[in-house]
Amino acid sequence: EPEVTQTPSHQVTQMGQEVILRCVPISNHLYFYWYRQILGQKVEFLVSFYNNEISEKSEIFDDQFSVERPDGSNFTLKIRSTKLEDSAMYFCASREGRDTEAFFGQGTRLTVV
Amino acid sequence: GDSVTQMEGPVTLSEEAFLTINCTYTATGYPSLFWYVQYPGEGLQLLLKATKADDKGSNKGFEATYRKETTSFHLEKGSVQVSDSAVYFCALSELEYGNKLVFGAGTILRVKS
DSSP states (O other), X not given: OOOOEEXXXXXXXXXXXXXXXXXXXXXXXXXXXXXXXXXTSOEEEEEEEETTEEEEEOTTOOTTEEEEOOSSSOEEEEESSOOGXXXXXXXXXXXXXXXXXXXXXXXXXXXXX | OOEEEEOOSOEEEXXXXXXXXXXXXEOSSOOEEEEEEXXXXXXXXXXXXXXXXXXXXXXXXXXXXXXXXXXXXXXXXXXXXXXXXXXXXXXXXXGGGTTOEEEOOOEEEEEEO
């Protein structure tokens, strides 16, 4: 069964460092998303991406964040200069059409120290 | 903005007990409603959904009915199993607002044998 895969499963980084979280969406999907969950809090929407551009972003998604689909299969989230409060579980999701089911990856746990 | 409120956990039940996890929502328009489940070490999986008032979503013995009058979408199961132990997330999305998912905080369910 097709699935969304995320790497790494856990990343530890020092404050101020850049991190790139990677996702491989399901191959025929067109809509891509990043969500995050700070420990003990809600899963929050970060950004949606369609047709090679951001279609919507939340207020969390500030200038420190960027997304890219560099090669038609990967979908990456970059945090330029990590802060302690960026520590969270980051989920990638994809869907085939705008109103079809969203499939999620297992998440990347980011720990900023 | 849109929001989802679900009962706090953890919920601890004995095998074969009846399960209810409450979920209420606030939305601008007419959202679709979802329950997602996260098993240990895995990503978010769609458990069931309902797209309009009075629809009942069901899967794996779980049910939830879209109640517009009470803005609720409570999850129920008649007889839980140890394998149902997981985190359950209530969520909504509105197609007119980009169809991003808005999640509740999640409820941990622990089922003891």
